[in-house]
């Protein structure tokens with residue numbers, strides 16, 4: 001399962017335009033350009049929740065692995 005290739009929706013802080021980005025881009029703290037108003041959006045600041053959800057997924061996978069080992 002390639003979690004980092006999942007798509008997330010980014011909302012432009014300036015014009016509220018919604019666009020898609022890949023989770024890996026947020027993880028790598030890439031800057032994307034709004035398709036509507038052309039402002040630079042640093043995925044770093046606005047996507048702290050992305051990091052949190054990625055960590056949650058990691059934890060869930062670790063729990064699953066432990067479960068399988070105990071079987």
Ligand SMILES: [Zn+2]
Nearest residue numbers: 012015034037
């Ligand atoms: Zn915009």
